[in-house]
Amino acid sequence: MRLVMLDTETTGLSPATGDKMVEIGAVAIENRDMSRRTTFHRLINPGRKIPAEVVRIHGIDDARVKDEPEFSEIAQAFLDFIQDSTLVIHNAPFDLGFIMAELEACGLPNIHDMPVIDTLEMAKKQFPRQRNNLDALCDRFGVDRGHRNLHGALLDSELLGQVYLAMTGGKQFSLGMDLGIKPASEFVRLPSAVRSQNEKRETAALLRRPAVQIRQEDLGRHQALMQRIAKESGGAVLWKEG
Numbered sequence: 001m002r003l004v005m006l007d008t009e010t011t012g013l014s015p016a017t018g019d020k021m022v023e024i025g026a027v028a029i030e031n032r033d034m035s036r037r038t039t040f041h042r043l044i045n046p047g048r049k050i051p052a053e054v055v056r057i058h059g060i061d062d063a064r065v066k067d068e069p070e071f072s073e074i075a076q077a078f079l080d081f082i083q084d085s086t087l088v089i090h091n092a093p094f095d096l097g098f099i100m101a102e103l104e105a106c107g108l109p110n111i112h113d114m115p116v117i118d119t120l121e122m123a124k125k126q127f128p129r130q131r132n133n134l135d136a137l138c139d140r141f142g143v144d145r146g147h148r149n150l151h152g153a154l155l156d157s158e159l160l161g162q163v164y165l166a167m168t169g170g171k172q173f174s175l176g177m178d179l180g181i182k183p184a185s186e187f188v189r190l191p192s193a194v195r196s197q198n199e200k201r202e203t204a205a206l207l208r209r210p211a212v213q214i215r216q217e218d219l220g221r222h223q224a225l226m227q228r229i230a231k232e233s234g235g236a237v238l239w240k241e242g
Contacts, residue, residue, distance in 0.1 A: 004028045004085040005164065007156040008095045009058040011050050015101035020046030021071060022060045024099075025153030026081060027161050032170075034161055040081040041154040043068040059150040072106045079108065086181065088164050090134050090156075092118035096188045104190060112185040119164055121180055126167065134159060141166035 005027045012019035026040040043060065045068045055061045089095050096116065103110050123132035130136070134156060138145040143162045148155060168179070230237050 002028060002030055002085040003032070003088050003161075003164075004082050005088045005157040005161040006082070006095060007089070007153040007160065008098055009060060009151060009153050010098055011046050011048060011054060015098050018048065019098070020044070020048060021098050021102065022046050022050060022065055023058065023153040024074075024078065025155070025157045026078075027154070027157040028081065028085065029161060032165055034165065037158075037161070039154060039157075040078065042074045042078070044071050044074065045069060057151050059152075071102045075103060075106050075108050079103075079111075082111075082114070086115040086117060087184070088117045088119060088160065090118070090137075090160055090163075091120045092116050092184075092187045096184050100184065100188050100190055110190075112183060114184045115181045116184050116187060117164075117179050117181055118187065119160065119167065122167060125180075134163065137163045137167075 007025050008021050009023040010019050010021050021044050023043050024041070027034075028038045028040075030036065043065050045065045047070060050060065050062055050065070087096075096111075100110055100112070119137075120132060123137055127140070135145060135148075137143075138159055141163055143159060143166065145159055148159065226237075
């Protein structure tokens, strides 16, 4: 299985309110071997101001991304990198929400069916009622994070890879472990998908309605009215056109 550990940094908390990605980092491994990893890393111009309170978290300010490409310019390269892989993400709904929203905005194929493992979900099952952010998991599994002063997409992906392998038995994978692999669409429902589902539900409800039964007397009154309209209009009625 090819695994791609993935992380993003953003301008805020939600693409629904206009927030965008400013950095995306990914680390791909084969056969659970971090020593032969390949990486994907891009800074992204979000096309909007990066709030100061967010800069304090990841250190990426407007000046640093002003000459960087927009997501649409690197989207295909990103899709090529993650192709035929299982994504490993800590708090998958957050990162997938941004990625899937921006892919849709670009008019590119989305990743609804891509298999995803959410390490936050895994950690909550393994360590209920404990802190399960990435820093806490690094400390719990002895992963060195001393060089992590700020959040960074590529660095966090590297740390996540080490944490994930430790959580699942290192190079000797625990076959009995429930990884909770789910398609991306189960983590994120884009507004367009919600609208489509609502439209299908409304159509199905209409089709389930019983046919209207028209009484013969009502049909007779309708026909009489149509004849009267036709007579008074001199036959110039729309239902006789064509």
